[in-house]
Amino acid sequence: MADWVSLDREYIMSTYSRLPIIIDQAKGNYLIDTNQKRYLDLFTGLAVNILGHSHPYLMNALRAQAERFLHISNFFYNTPAITLAQRLIKETLGEGKVYFCSTGAEATEAAIKSIHKWTVKHQNEKQGVVVLKNSFHGRTHGALRLTRQPGIYQDFPTLPIKIYEVEINDSESLQKVCEENNPAAILVEPILGAGGILPLTPDFLQTVQSICEAKDILFCLDEIQTGVGRTGTLFAYQAYDLRPDLILFAKGIGGGLPLGGIIAGKKLMDTFAPGDHGTTFSPSPLSAALGNAVLDVLLDQNQMEIGKEVADFLWSELQKLQREFGNIVEQINGRGMMIGIVTNLDKSSIQTLQQSFLQEGILINVTAGTVIRLLPPLTLTKQEVSHFITIFHQLLSKME
Numbered sequence: 058m059a060d061w062v063s064l065d066r067e068y069i070m071s072t073y074s075r076l077p078i079i080i081d082q083a084k085g086n087y088l089i090d091t092n093q094k095r096y097l098d099l100f101t102g103l104a105v106n107i108l109g110h111s112h113p114y115l116m117n118a119l120r121a122q123a124e125r126f127l128h129i130s131n132f133f134y135n136t137p138a139i140t141l142a143q144r145l146i147k148e149t150l151g152e153g154k155v156y157f158c159s160t161g162a163e164a165t166e167a168a169i170k171s172i173h174k175w176t177v178k179h180q181n182e183k184q185g186v187v188v189l190k191n192s193f194h195g196r197t198h199g200a201l202r203l204t205r206q207p208g209i210y211q212d213f214p215t216l217p218i219k220i221y222e223v224e225i226n227d228s229e230s231l232q233k234v235c236e237e238n239n240p241a242a243i244l245v246e247p248i249l250g251a252g253g254i255l256p257l258t259p260d261f262l263q264t265v266q267s268i269c270e271a272k273d274i275l276f277c278l279d280e281i282q283t284g285v286g287r288t289g290t291l292f293a294y295q296a297y298d299l300r301p302d303l304i305l306f307a308k309g310i311g312g313g314l315p316l317g318g319i320i321a322g323k324k325l326m327d328t329f330a331p332g333d334h335g336t337t338f339s340p341s342p343l344s345a346a347l348g349n350a351v352l353d354v355l356l357d358q359n360q361m362e363i364g365k366e367v368a369d370f371l372w373s374e375l376q377k378l379q380r381e382f383g384n385i386v387e388q389i390n391g392r393g394m395m396i397g398i399v400t401n402l403d404k405s406s407i408q409t410l411q412q413s414f415l416q417e418g419i420l421i422n423v424t425a426g427t428v429i430r431l432l433p434p435l436t437l438t439k440q441e442v443s444h445f446i447t448i449f450h451q452l453l454s455k456m457e
């Protein structure tokens with residue numbers, strides 16, 4: 058067999074550190090390596106495979122669309138994408154429009170550009186975006202500045218947009234920044250994902266909303282990780298009484314294929330004109346067909362509710378562990394199938410713990426240094442939860 062580890066090191070740019078297994082197949086809630094060892098997947102492609110792997114309903118939708126066409130370009134009406142946009146609007150803002158792209162960072166790009174267009178429409182009195190400390194909104198860098206066709210760049214800023222950073226859940230600072238600076242938008246993740254599963258308090262979210270309404274600032278939510286049923290509602294904000302102007306989505310929506318976008322409410326739905334924005338591949342008809350299939354399973358086939366029940370069970374079992382091992386497990390944060398277990402372990406002990414889980418055939422993720430991040434699929438079963446908890450209990454007992 059090829060030595061994939063060495064070949065990866067030789068030919069793939071080193072931008073991620075990898076787990077020491079080679080995956081051969083993925084089925085349901087398991088990854089299977091080339092030695093036929095099975096691993097319970099508790100972070101599912103970093104929040105992408107919300108329905109586990111090779112879900113039969115999704116595979117059928119994939120085959121059906123693949124038989125029709127894979128790609129036709131934006132010169133043509135994209136029927137799966139139109140259907141998906143209509144459903145997303147119906148399930149969220151009631152009125153609005155969707156712009157589709159392929160990745161989360163592109164959704165952020167689309168958000169920035171539409172915020173800018175809105176700013177211009179309002180005589181540039183408002184400038185910049187308020188974001189939170191430790192937030193994560195993507196990694197792209199300025200392709201637009203390098204594109205030298207005036208028709209494409211002329212309507213967009215040549216200088217970096219102003220960014221104001223506020224501590225999470227600090228309503229006072231937020232108020233102050235908005236009063237002193239007149240920003241155009243506030244962009245927050247309802248639960249900061251890569252930052253370590255840090256939930257915003259309902260109070261803080263309400264403050265964001267009231268500041269936005271009082272000062273005509275755009276209320277933008279990055280639901281790229283929290284969305285698509287992960288926290289128990291289709292989008293996390295729907296657990297509260299919130300009315301965002303813009304919702305960013307990606308990760309789970311494409312059922313494993315790249316798909317992202319923004320849902321724009323009344324204020325932003327008509328900011329883009331033809332030529333303002335776009336990308337060749339998006340929306341991929343294949344991804345959009347899978348997006349529709351994901352919504353079918355989550356909503357029509359009730360998987361969101363089923364997953365929520367299993368998530369409740371997982372939470373209660375984790376809380377029992379926390380009571381027993383309070384000296385190691387300090388806090389459990391998040392909601393639904395988005396869980397951050399804050400430990401007092403140092404970096405090397407947490408890596409050892411991750412390795413031990415791997416040996417036991419369980420995949421967990423670690424973020425923000427020492428937070429165990431679980432992003433299990435909504436198809437997880439109670440038996441799988443119990444198995445994970447049994448192993449976790451054993452490993453914690455050994456560490457004490």
Ligand SMILES: *Cc1c(COP(=O)(O)O)cnc(C)c1O
Pocket residue numbers: 159160161162163193194195196246250251279280281282283307308
């Ligand atoms: C992952 C993520 C992104 C970036 O998505 P990519 O598809 O990796 O570009 C942006 N925002 C949040 C909240 C994310 O979790």
